[in-house]
Amino acid sequence: MEAASVPARAGEENEPKKRPLSERARSERRLGWLLCAPAVLAMLLVTAYPIIYAFVLSLQRLDLRFPDEREFVGLSNYVDVLTSSLWWTDVANTLGVTLVSVTIEFVLGMAIALLMHRAIFGRGVVRTSVLIPYGIVTVVAAFTWQFAFQPDTGFVNQLPFVADDMNWFGDRFSAFFVIILAEVWKTTPFIALLLLAGLTTIDDGLYEAAKVDGANAVQRFFRITLPLMKPAILVALLFRTLDAFRVFDSIFVMTRGSVDTESVSILGYNQLIARLNLGLGSAVSVLIFLAVLMIAILFVKGFGTSVPGKDQR
Amino acid sequence: MIAALAAAAIVLSACGDDESGGPTELSFFIFNEPSGILPKIADACSKSSNGEYTISFEYLPNEADQQREQLVRRLGAEDSSIDIMGMDVIWTGEFANAGWVEEWTGANEKAATTGVFPSVAETARFEDKLWAAPIWSNTQLLWYRKDRVPKPPKTWEEMLDQAAEIGKNGMIQVQADRYEGLVVWLNSMVESAGTSIVQPDDAEAVALSSPQTDKALGLMVQLANSEAADPSQSTSNEDTARLSFEAGSSSFMLNYPFVYPSAKDNAPDVFKNLGEALYPRVDADRPSAPPLGGINLGVSSYSEHKQEAFDAIKCMIQPQNQIKIATAGGLPPVTESLYDEKQIDDVYPGFADLIRQSIKQAAPRPVTPAYQDLSLAIQRTIHPLGDISPDQVPDKVDELRDNVQKALNVEGLL
Incomplete structure (x- = not known):
């Protein structure tokens, strides 16, 4: 440790003597790359390869049910998808679910995070118990909510102010209500936990100083808490938005996409798994991938320079 | 990771190759019919085959769509581990066109369709050829x-x-x-x-x-x-x-x-x-x-034991087995004359003839890939x-x- 830092300091002082240092830095960097290489290779194998393969498939007429009719068709699968009203309805549905659920999750998550941060007794228990919904498998959670809202056997229709024969999954908006409720219930803890991590990094001295200067609680929240939590908020919202945009389980379990509640992932599933139309299905998958990429870029640009992991100064 | 996959592949292929004289092991992919009568019928057939084959079950999910999803994923990958498939009546066109099931010809075809309701046999035909053998029917x-x-x-x-x-x-x-x-x-x-x-x-x-x-x-x-x-x-x-x-x-x-x-x-x-x-x-x-449902049994084109698979299916669809399936599971037979039997009347007290009539005049859904x-x-x-x-x-x-x-x-x- 000590020995390593000595030549470094020497290098800073003496310009022409910089070479041995950069040699060392270079070899360290090389070592770093070598150590990373297995992981990078595995990543390429399991992510880059399927993405490229999906793109190649999307340029073909390829249907497992018609094995003899395989041919290269250029971008015509993309034209089919993008000119279909179904695609745009599903994009709108997906964006709607994403926007509404992430907004509610963020507000609730922030409230829960503030609460957990200030919790005086039973911190561990509170933090663990809040996480329980997130620990439940999505499909199981979706079934639970579906059973609760089932018109004949669920308990919701027995509650006061709810019509006994309300068919929650028979209408677009009531179905979306249940789907979003399930999503919010399940993933708010995830956002709360990420935000809590951001909260704990804020120096209490700042609040004390602001109090001395006469700032009230609202001002402290908007002037200190929020700006300093920006990186944590970015991470939380980005992860959740990307996740929400790919929503599949809840909708599949509750409505299978009926009454206009279909998301783009279910659309892709229908083409790939139900129809075995690999060309068209891959085109849908590639478009979903591009949409997800766009969301990520918008977030990072929209939030300025505070990319997680990047040096802020 | 690759080494692990390779090792797994060796183990798997080793499992498939135990043809050291004993009976051929056939895998039968079908949903788990709740009465549990199928394995009993399969066992009886294995025994009566005099060492030609034994049938082992691979259970598919209960929902027809999910059964199909699992089957076509394997068939699309040319998986040779499937020998016999329990096929919903609407899959015939798709499976036949894709080359996933073997055609039933000659004596096999005769064994699979003799005495069977024409409407039911139609569900197993595509382009005038027979692709599966009906084992039970259903109607509303x-x-x-x-x-x-x-x-x-x-x-x-x-x-x-x-x-x-x-x-x-x-x-x-x-x-x-x-x-x-x-x-x-x-x-x-x-x-x-x-x-x-x-x-x-x-x-x-x-x-x-x-x-x-x-x-x-x-x-x-x-x-x-x-x-x-x-x-x-x-x-x-x-x-x-x-x-x-x-x-x-x-x-x-x-x-x-x-x-x-x-x-x-x-x-x-x-x-x-x-x-x-x-x-x-x-x-x-x-x-x-009326609507027509039911299950047809097909032989996978990627099976390495097609002859044994045909023999096993021909055994399982025999009339006395259809009666067993009806008695235990309530599923209507595909052989028309069975509706005169006392045992079928016991399953459908007073309405066995109604079911026969319903199947007779039923309309299959379109057979298309x-x-x-x-x-x-x-x-x-x-x-x-x-x-x-x-x-x-x-x-x-x-x-x-x-x-x-x-x-x-x-x-x-x-």
Whole structure:
């Protein structure tokens, strides 16, 4: 440790003597790359390869049910998808679910995070118990909510102010209500936990100083808490938005996409798994991938320079 | 990781290669039929094969769509571990066209179809060739409440009138969620009206002629918009229909015979008044075309033991085994003459002949390689039925015809 830092300091002082240092830095960097290489290779194998393969498939007429009719068709699968009203309805549905659920999750998550941060007794228990919904498998959670809202056997229709024969999954908006409720219930803890991590990094001295200067609680929240939590908020919202945009389980379990509640992932599933139309299905998958990429870029640009992991100064 | 995969592959192939003289092990992929009679039949067949084969089971999920998903994923990858497949009646065209099932010819074909209802055998044919052997069938009857309905309705119009007369307890239970059950219903209505979904002589062209289709869809829409529709009709399936009927507030139900033992066990009061009749007509002068379900057994084209697989299927579909399946699982036999047997009458007390008649005049759903597309297109176009107003029906039929033709051409998103 000590020995390593000595030549470094020497290098800073003496310009022409910089070479041995950069040699060392270079070899360290090389070592770093070598150590990373297995992981990078595995990543390429399991992510880059399927993405490229999906793109190649999307340029073909390829249907497992018609094995003899395989041919290269250029971008015509993309034209089919993008000119279909179904695609745009599903994009709108997906964006709607994403926007509404992430907004509610963020507000609730922030409230829960503030609460957990200030919790005086039973911190561990509170933090663990809040996480329980997130620990439940999505499909199981979706079934639970579906059973609760089932018109004949669920308990919701027995509650006061709810019509006994309300068919929650028979209408677009009531179905979306249940789907979003399930999503919010399940993933708010995830956002709360990420935000809590951001909260704990804020120096209490700042609040004390602001109090001395006469700032009230609202001002402290908007002037200190929020700006300093920006990186944590970015991470939380980005992860959740990307996740929400790919929503599949809840909708599949509750409505299978009926009454206009279909998301783009279910659309892709229908083409790939139900129809075995690999060309068209891959085109849908590639478009979903591009949409997800766009969301990520918008977030990072929209939030300025505070990319997680990047040096802020 | 690659090394691990390779090791796994060696282990797997080692498992498949134990042909050191003993009987060939056949894997039979089928859903886990709840009565558990199939493994017993398979064991008996293995024993009587004199060491030719033994049958082991690989269970698929209960839902037909999910069974198909798992099978086609393996077949698409040319998986040789499947020997025998339990195929839903609507998969024949798809599996045959893709080259996933072996054709039944000569003596095999004869063994698979002799004495079998023509309507049932038709579900296993594609382009005039036989691709599977029917083992059990299924059909829907009209179940009604004898205490509320003096005389079972002959037609849909009569039934709707009777339901309106009964009022509060007059609900008619059907299957109208956005799934295959809705297509089953539409197919029966359209066939009962005297037309079909695809042209009888050209499986790539839509039929759905007017005015027959308008009448068929019109009745479905009329029910959906009437008091006789369950409030959750748009999410109903076979099981929700059964449960609602057992709850007592319905007077009619279109459903498979499994509802009979279920009512006996779960709703004795309803069971006392349970009556059954033939599927109602759409056109008063034309016999109805009830739905047809069931399972056909096929031999995978990637199987390494095709001859043994054919032999095993021929053993399992024998009449005495069909009777065992009917007795244990309540599933209707495919061999017509069996309906004269006492044992079948015990399974369907007093209505064995009704089931025979229903299967006889049933209309299979279209056999086409693009069946999934066709089904998705129909579901998307007519669900939920309650959103179609009666005067929109002719426009809806035009839209349906366009969408089905596109589906048959395998065009566009679905």
